[in-house]
Amino acid sequence: MKTATEFGPSLEALLQSGKQLPSLPVLVIQVQKALANEMSGLRDIAQIIDRDPALTARLLRVANSAAFSRGDPVTNIGAAVGRLGMGHVRSLCLAVGVVRAFGDASHRLDHKRYWQHSASVGMVSERLTSESKRYARVDGAEAYTAGLLHDVGLLILDQFFPEEFAGVQEETDGDLEARWRVEQARLGLDHGAVGGRLLERWQLPDAVRLAVAGHHQPESAAGPAGELAQVIWGAEALCSALGVELGQEGAAEITPTEVLDQCEVPADRREAFLAEVGLIGERALAFTH
Numbered sequence: 001m002k003t004a005t006e007f008g009p010s011l012e013a014l015l016q017s018g019k020q021l022p023s024l025p026v027l028v029i030q031v032q033k034a035l036a037n038e039m040s041g042l043r044d045i046a047q048i049i050d051r052d053p054a055l056t057a058r059l060l061r062v063a064n065s066a067a068f069s070r071g072d073p074v075t076n077i078g079a080a081v082g083r084l085g086m087g088h089v090r091s092l093c094l095a096v097g098v099v100r101a102f103g104d105a106s107h108r109l110d111h112k113r114y115w116q117h118s119a120s121v122g123m124v125s126e127r128l129t130s131e132s133k134r135y136a137r138v139d140g141a142e143a144y145t146a147g148l149l150h151d152v153g154l155l156i157l158d159q160f161f162p163e164e165f166a167g168v169q170e171e172t173d174g175d176l177e178a179r180w181r182v183e184q185a186r187l188g189l190d191h192g193a194v195g196g197r198l199l200e201r202w203q204l205p206d207a208v209r210l211a212v213a214g215h216h217q218p219e220s221a222a223g224p225a226g227e228l229a230q231v232i233w234g235a236e237a238l239c240s241a242l243g244v245e246l247g248q249e250g251a252a253e254i255t256p257t258e259v260l261d262q263c264e265v266p267a268d269r270r271e272a273f274l275a276e277v278g279l280i281g282e283r284a285l286a287f288t289h
């Protein structure tokens with residue numbers, strides 16, 4: 001088991017080695033680029049996805065799952081993309097890409113639960129940017145990406161530092177202490193900071209990287225990244241309150257009403273928005289089956 005002074009350098013060594021470190025699949029980069037380009041339409045996206053049989057099968061399965069299905073089953077990727085919508089397609093591609101990058105090798109982390117949580121926080125973050133008066137300037141697509149990847153540091157810890165991950169897990173279970181605090185004490189940095197270092201390697205936008213790094217202490221991130229971190233933190237608390245939490249993330253310390261107050265969500269929108277967050281949680285389940 002590494003000490004706090006040993007952990008930082010060995011994380012850096014992993015990041016520098018490049019060999020072991022997961023890289024983001026080309027397909028995901030292509031889909032993200034196509035989605036960022038306003039000129040490309042559903043057809044372009046469908047064409048990129050069509051080249052990847054496993055992803056195609058996955059999207060068809062989700063499009064025909066109970067959470068999305070209405071009417072006749074869809075049998076081609078164009079129709080599946082149309083039914084799911086850009087937001088869900090982006091979500092699935094990125095999630096599938098990161099799963100591939102890391103593989104299924106998990107030690108302690110429940111991957112299914114992890115992805116259900118991550119997909120929900122991504123989708124709720126994006127919705128929060130349109131419901132919140134305070135964070136209305138935050139870009140919805142960036143909020144989505146940052147939300148989906150906010151806990152990616154946990155994948156790194158679980159896969160590359162299993163002993164440290166297990167040690168943190170045992171201490172959080174025993175003391176009912178928030179995981180990120182235990183990580184900071186034992187490793188010198190929390191899973192947000194670990195994830196931020198990976199996203200730097202993956203060359204994701206600075207705001208996304210910084211917001212992920214600071215998602216457990218959003219007040220410490222400055223400028224646009226600080227606002228984005230607040231959105232992720234709020235989305236995490238909402239998802240946790242509605243049953244899509246990841247153990248000991250510390251989000252239960254705040255109630256949904258406090259989040260909605262903080263984000264300045266108008267009173268007449270709150271009920272409908274919370275109902276939507278619940279539905280997002282259910283849909284995230286379909287992603288992970």
Ligand SMILES: [Fe+2]
Pocket residue numbers: 117121150151236246249
């Ligand atoms: Fe989380």
Ligand SMILES: [Fe+2]
Pocket residue numbers: 150151191192215216249
């Ligand atoms: Fe977290």
